[in-house]
Amino acid sequence: xxxxSILVVDDEPSMRIALSESLESCGYKVETSESGxxxxxxxxxxxxxxxxxxxxxxxxxxxxxxxxxxxxxxxxPVIVITAYGTVNTAVEAMKEGAADFxxxxxxxxxxxxxxxxxxxxxxxxxxxxxxxxxxxxxxRKKTIITRDEAMLALLELLxxxxxxxxxxxxxxxxGTGKELIARYIHRHSDRxxxxxxxxxxxxxxxxxxxxxxxxxxxxAFTGASRRRLGKxxxxxxxxxxxxxxxxxDVQLQAKLLRVIQESEVDRLGSEAPVPVDVRIIATTxxxxxxxxxxxxxxxxxxxxxxxxxxxxxxxxxxxxxxVFLCEYFLEKYSQLSGTTMPALSKKVEQMxxxxxxxxxxxxxxxxxxxxxxxxxxxxxxxxxxxxEGEKNGQxxxxxxxxxxxxxxxxxxxxxxxxxxxxxxxxxxASEILGIxxxxxxxxxxxxxxxxxxxx
Numbered sequence: 001x002x003x004x005s006i007l008v009v010d011d012e013p014s015m016r017i018a019l020s021e022s023l024e025s026c027g028y029k030v031e032t033s034e035s036g037x038x039x040x041x042x043x044x045x046x047x048x049x050x051x052x053x054x055x056x057x058x059x060x061x062x063x064x065x066x067x068x069x070x071x072x073x074x075x076x077p078v079i080v081i082t083a084y085g086t087v088n089t090a091v092e093a094m095k096e097g098a099a100d101f102x103x104x105x106x107x108x109x110x111x112x113x114x115x116x117x118x119x120x121x122x123x124x125x126x127x128x129x130x131x132x133x134x135x136x137x138x139x140r141k142k143t144i145i146t147r148d149e150a151m152l153a154l155l156e157l158l159x160x161x162x163x164x165x166x167x168x169x170x171x172x173x174x175g176t177g178k179e180l181i182a183r184y185i186h187r188h189s190d191r192x193x194x195x196x197x198x199x200x201x202x203x204x205x206x207x208x209x210x211x212x213x214x215x216x217x218x219x220a221f222t223g224a225s226r227r228r229l230g231k232x233x234x235x236x237x238x239x240x241x242x243x244x245x246x247x248x249d250v251q252l253q254a255k256l257l258r259v260i261q262e263s264e265v266d267r268l269g270s271e272a273p274v275p276v277d278v279r280i281i282a283t284t285x286x287x288x289x290x291x292x293x294x295x296x297x298x299x300x301x302x303x304x305x306x307x308x309x310x311x312x313x314x315x316x317x318x319x320x321x322x323v324f325l326c327e328y329f330l331e332k333y334s335q336l337s338g339t340t341m342p343a344l345s346k347k348v349e350q351m352x353x354x355x356x357x358x359x360x361x362x363x364x365x366x367x368x369x370x371x372x373x374x375x376x377x378x379x380x381x382x383x384x385x386x387x388e389g390e391k392n393g394q395x396x397x398x399x400x401x402x403x404x405x406x407x408x409x410x411x412x413x414x415x416x417x418x419x420x421x422x423x424x425x426x427x428x429a430s431e432i433l434g435i436x437x438x439x440x441x442x443x444x445x446x447x448x449x450x451x452x453x454x455x
Contacts (some may be wrong), residue, residue, distance in 0.1 A: 170283045
């Protein structure tokens with residue numbers, strides 16, 4: 001049970017109650033204040049891990065609360081709550097030292113995730129030191145878990161280049177942790193207290209990406225009912241991550257190049273450019289140089305981005321990290337599932353070390369998460385693993401190895417066993433099995449056995 005104490009500041013009783021109940025349901029101890037003055041008084045008297053404050057309040061505003069708290073404790077994380085359409089205020093709060101902001105309306109899950117993030121960041125900064133333990137490994141409270149000499153050397157190198165404003169191009173296979181490396185660079189830069197904003201160039205349709213990145217004015221196009229700041233402006237003074245940059249349309253690449261060169265953006269529908277000070281980090285899982293040769297990516301933009309090239313080695317080149325990462329994930333998911341932390345059998349260790357890991361660390365994490373649930377806290381055996389393909393002529397999934405059981409029956413058994421382990425939560429089961437929730441529903445209907453499941 002998490003007993004960390006949180007101070008919630010909001011003048012609306014209904015919002016205080018909703019926030020308090022949501023956070024208490026996540027295991028936090030919550031104190032509330034109906035005004036900024038009362039909040040500062042309570043902050044002087046009691047110890048809190050996080051302060052969450054609304055921005056618009058009568059009397060003392062959330063910005064004044066933020067400034068007052070920072071005067072008392074500059075390292076206290078403050079999350080500000082903003083209304084829809086007040087992004088400018090949120091950006092100003094970030095410049096004043098806010099840890100993050102959350103925009104109404106928001107879900108309990110989003111709020112919990114944000115609180116966990118800022119608490120973890122506060123714990124990390126409070127430790128001091130280099131971040132390495134006595135074994136020469138990165139501390140487990142750090143985001144990146146490794147004991148591989150090449151990775152440790154890379155991280156030390158990145159600490160040095162983090163201080164510059166030069167663009168960074170991170171290349172690596174899917175699942176290697178490119179965004180984690182980008183956040184590591186930001187965290188060790190002089191911009192660490194400013195925003196870190198990520199844009200997934202592959203997830204946003206091309207016709208919307210320009211507005212998403214550069215923003216637009218009210219009336220710039222049909223449906224533009226208000227001014228919207230783009231990601232460049234939201235990242236002002238901080239770092240902008242362009243994830244999967246290879247997926248960006250060539251025409252938009254030209255506009256991005258101009259923004260980088262001129263350090264200013266043109267909002268859609270605006271008559272004047274807006275100056276921006278942003279450090280660019282781009283990631284890709286393809287050979288971007290080859291894309292340049294194939295005319296799929298602009299060479300001038302490539303050289304602008306590739307000032308500091310970073311290659312993240314795949315997990316198969318970091319064999320020493322495999323079992324080491326397993327131990328971390330075993331601890332993480334046994335705590336989340338409320339079970340005893342299981343050990344890996346020697347056979348399982350050999351299987352994991354010999355596997356090629358096409359999905360890298362992300363795949364390893366998924367495999368361990370499934371194994372923890374299927375093992376029920378007991379020693380993890382080969383039949384608890386689900387690896388793509390075969391090794392040494394033996395199927396990686398022992399559940400389908402029986403001659404007396406059909407593939408359809410094995411599939412049915414695996415789905416029901418997983419649902420049982422997660423107490424019927426279809427969403428959780430779908431994540432573990434690597435299939436969609438719709439597929440699970442269809443399979444349950446197909447089996448002719450309807451069950452009461454959540455999610």
